[in-house]
Amino acid sequence: MVLLPLAVLTVLTSLLGVMYLDYVIDPEKNLHDFPIALVNQDVGDVIGQGDQQKQVNFGDQIAAALAKGVPADKVDLRVIGISEAEQQMQSGKVYGSIVIPSDFSKRLGILGIGSVVPGDIQRPIITLQTNPRTGAFGTQIMLRVGNQALTEVNKQVGTQLTEQVNANLTPPPGGPPAPQLSGAARVAIADPVKVVVQQYHPLPDGTGQGLSAFFYALLLLLSGMVGAMVIHTMIDAQLGFVPTEYGPWYVHYPPTPISRFHTLLIKWGVMLITANVVSAVFLIVGNALDMPIDHPLQLFLFSALAMIAVGFTCLSTLAAIGSAGLLVNLILFIVLGLPSSGGTVPIEATPKYFAWLANFEPMHQVFLGVRSILYFDGNASAGLSRGVWMSVLGLGIGLVLGLVITKYYDLKGLERTNRAAA
Structure with a gap:
């Protein structure tokens, strides 16, 4: 009860310290x-x-x-x-x-x-x-x-x-x-x-001196990852796999006889709808705050694709390894993703291993796509093409991982039941 949480948090915070401080302390040296x-x-x-x-x-x-x-x-x-x-x-x-x-x-x-x-x-x-x-x-x-x-x-x-x-x-x-x-x-x-x-081609007002693209991309990544975690928890609660607790109110529904595969399909379906709704919400908020958005449809479609790719992959990770997937998702999408995104400090001014991470880290790909749409007129060569294809690749990895692992668990008869209670 004490040693395991302590060990996990020590490793996680050490990784956070290295990643977040190493990339910003001395850009000139790096x-x-x-x-x-x-x-x-x-x-x-x-x-x-x-x-x-x-x-x-x-x-x-x-x-x-x-x-x-x-x-x-x-x-x-x-x-x-x-x-x-x-x-x-x-x-x-x-x-x-x-x-x-x-x-x-x-x-x-x-x-x-x-x-x-x-x-x-x-x-x-x-x-x-x-x-x-x-x-x-x-x-x-x-x-x-x-x-x-x-x-x-x-x-x-x-x-x-x-x-x-x-x-x-x-x-x-x-x-x-x-x-x-x-x-x-x-x-x-x-x-x-x-x-x-x-x-050269100065930025208009309302772009945060070139930071609005980074924070918009961060919103998409957080929405995909946190959204997946919320969907995972709430649907599991409704299906009776985990208890529901709000303040003093506590209820634990009887487990629903449903396979892991079909449970994951339900979660994916909810994530698909949520991503499109949230993508529209971000557009409305951006317009309300007078943020320049010259290509709203392009931004809406890419935002939805990015959130779906992140959300599906997070849900597949949770389906594969359970609660440990929370830490894996946090490390993959946030701990390693933010400093290697290139959204605040250029990749060329960070230690070289960040450039290696940027080759596949989702945050960097999403940032390049959003920046291309917001600042470079949707130019495919400015990062939009890479952002789209890497999002599609990430979505494909998430789909394959989820389908294979849940089908395997179902075939092996690894049902989601409380064996200790049984």
Whole structure:
């Protein structure tokens, strides 16, 4: 009565402590394979005069410096074109992009000339685009990584530009004295690049800065799991397999002569109806709270599918191993599922074993599907396709498990009777 509950709770809470603290304590240390797009549109320019003219492309130099400067074990820097970068931003495959414009070399050359020749000049620009639809935490990591890399590159470009300007200021033998470089000009060319931070496709109001998809997915998972447990308990009570107790009121109906298989079919039927009703309720609540839902039918269907898959699997687990199924469901869907979902802290900023869990953990699949519908216009490549097929796979596993185990128990004559009372 004492040791068994103590042992179970000790193991469960230890697992909770490891899973929930390990994934959030040090995201910078855990960073790995964090995808960022690098787009170099610079067409280059011709600098110098007369015989000293030469073709340069500072964009290529910066792209090479970035590729060399960012830690390869932490950042997956993808050097791609602008069209592909936009596609990956629109499908949530990258957390942001660094864009070098087509006139970068031209502007940098003008800046060098303008430091000694009067006139209005503009600093060359590099755009640091964030993808807020991948989540607020991912955006912060993108900004931190991007700013650190571009600050170092800016120093290198400034040093190179200063050397070039100083070389051009050296007068030929016997020629007129060269113009002097002012202190302000030296400061300007030492820090030549202006980094512009820009949100790509900003989120509308009512999205919780990218957290609404995570909490909506959490609602679906909890509804499927808790709903299964409630259905399991209440139907067993009505069939007389467990007592019913509300406050001082207690009743234990006589056991109903029904097979395990048919009992599970009843529970599945109730779960099927419940999932569709709850899916509609969540839509109504979301609309009442002014949560942006551009594809209500898509969200309704996916939500119902996800809850049915989770609910059926939970009910099958309970039918297979009884009360111990409560702990198994809790560990599978909540303890392991929440930290590996990627809904708050990106998977790429958690220990690597979370990425392994995310391959099959239901919470991650449901989150990807909901996020695709709410933030990425229902784009199949943004996670909806994976969410649907993984939900169907989970539903299939639940169905097979329930059918096989209950049929086996029935064939073996393992009826649900109180043998101690008999």
